[in-house]
Amino acid sequence: MSWISDPGFTEDQPFGPQTLPYGVVADGVAVRVGDQALLLKTLGLGKCTEFVQGDSLDDLLKAGRPVWSALRAKLREIVRGTSAPKGAELVPIDTAKLPFTVGDYVDFYSSRHHAENVGRMFRPDGDPLTPNWTHLPIGYHGRAGTVYVSGTEITRPNGQKRGSEGPKFGPSERLDIEAEVGFVCGGPRAANVSTSRAAEHVFGVALVNDWSARDIQAWEYQPLGPFLAKSFATSIGAWITPLEAFSVARVPTPPLPNKLHDYLTCDQPWGLDITITVELNDTIVARPPFREMSWSFVQQLAHMTVNGATVRPGDLFASGTVSGPEKDERGSFLELSWGGKEPFKLDDGSTRTFLEDGDTVRLTATAPGEGGSVVGLAEVVGTVRSA
Amino acid sequence: MSWISDPGFTEDQPFGPQTLPYGVVADGVAVRVGDQALLLKTLGLGKCTEFVQGDSLDDLLKAGRPVWSALRAKLREIVRGTSAPKGAELVPIDTAKLPFTVGDYVDFYSSRHHAENVGRMFRPDGDPLTPNWTHLPIGYHGRAGTVYVSGTEITRPNGQKRGSEGPKFGPSERLDIEAEVGFVCGGPRAANVSTSRAAEHVFGVALVNDWSARDIQAWEYQPLGPFLAKSFATSIGAWITPLEAFSVARVPTPPLPNKLHDYLTCDQPWGLDITITVELNDTIVARPPFREMSWSFVQQLAHMTVNGATVRPGDLFASGTVSGPEKDERGSFLELSWGGKEPFKLDDGSTRTFLEDGDTVRLTATAPGEGGSVVGLAEVVGTVRSA
Incomplete structure (x- = not known):
């Protein structure tokens, strides 16, 4: 029995000892254990101690893979111990803030199902x-x-949209989500990162909701x-799940129809068997499967x-909307409502095409973990405020 | 006579006392006076002193317009004095580094001549x-x-390009420049910035060369x-000319054919009469006129x-390629060589369509200053290295 008594801190729960995502709460850098946060600055972490003293993950991101691995190993030992180590302090997770300074943010477009759905709607001929x-x-x-x-609350954006008498200005009438998986970079600044080295530059994984105004777009x-x-606005989960937690979730990506240029080939499977759940006001509206993505994060980083x-510490890149082949696997309302033509139902009897003011969207996700456990990605939640 | 004896520090020179651009040299934050730099951290600058102690302009950018105005007024007094003030130290300018932490970088496309030229080449029908x-x-x-x-040397990028048998990978064969004017933001973080408030969020102006690989693009x-x-790569001048230096360079922007949405209207002229000079290996190849830009920086910031x-301190936005109506006013090789079809001549007898390895591009610019003086934008220079 671990000294941490938290009903969420078991291997069948997404934030058990197999996951240990990093975040930043009011008191500093922490690792999530169930529904609590274990502060790191007061723990004895040896040579890793210096990287967790600030009020962000920035120092840890810069430190690179050897430190990340050593810290994770040490923390796994600590959280599995039977008695609390000196300096252990459990605090609430609800003060979690944006955990790192975002460098550049790149958004990809790597779901073939999503790209085809959007293409069919926008370029029907x-x-x-x-x-x-299929080449890049x-x-x-x-x-x-x-x-x-x-x-963070999301204010409906104003902008220009097409109108019958020229462009009109006002609140977006087609406010949408994009359910995505994001990758947080760290380690030394580098160019020409090969697919075989790309994982060394990825600290961890987080859910991303890339809010989108389709009429403005x-x-x-x-x-x-x-x-x-x-x-x-782009929303990201408060807790970054280390890439190492996904060791048994790795799967091959679906094949592409053409030969790839050498720099995009990959001798290791780096697809990830993550399943996202999209909830709108407590109704599950989709379960997008990340394993369906045609391009893996190592290919994305090699291309970039x-x-x-x-690429430098703090850079964030996201997968693009995750959509599977089935209707209930689509990661955007644009696809779920087929461009607004097919409203979908919520459990309260109402229907939606795009987001209404007051709507709350919640993304969560899990992947298989070692020994039959489940690895979680922290929720990304946002409520829409009127313009 | 000023105590600063430098042949470049006169009102008929671009970096005379009417300009006073800010940068960062090895010893700290400085203001350029002719071809020297006056260190700021050792000067008595009253309440402004605290903003110039670091090794970047970041603190000064955050400080906002009242501090910027006070500092400029104080410096104008100091550099026009007949004897050197206590703590005055003149140092070489050649150690100037990137002077601020770039937040987000946005690139606009606001030259009608450039957009039309590119449109004619890429979408001839x-x-x-x-x-x-014309609406945004x-x-x-x-x-x-x-x-x-x-x-900074510019390494020719590798990438995918169209080939007769599908995309091929290799060094760009159509490496180009884009001569642009960039705006460095500061002051409080803000959204919904009106055109009448936008200038309060712009610290200064710098030349930008947005290197572009046309075949990859x-x-x-x-x-x-x-x-x-x-x-x-995107290159920026090492010295940021304060917006206040352009008080007499303000001109109306050329009219657009349609009524603008309210948020883009502007009751003050915020076009700037800046003329860029583009040199390739010491041959002047173009003189793009910034006054021809259809959208001003206040409209760009309001739109953004x-x-x-x-918008936050350190954000950088650039105008897009500056091109005028005449052939020798075009700010890209794509336009100067009309898509590579019309090679242009250099003084050494060679011709160019796009950049060759070893080529050096230098952008400089001036604008009219008060009392018949000339306000300069510091050079942006870059030499192309092989891939």
């Missing part, structure tokens, strides 16, 4: 996929300064891509740096 | 401008982590915009934040 899609992981830069921690996105449709661009 | 262009300042997010100071940019074609997105 053409091929649903652009010709480049398409992505673009988002706004790092508006990445917010889970729980449709009017603005040609020719340079989404801008105000996305930049108002093959031109000489550097 | 359609309208050269997309329908949204189109922009997208670039990579903040690869903004480099002037003088052409293959990757649909549907989410430029990514690797731009993310390898109208959806609730915040």
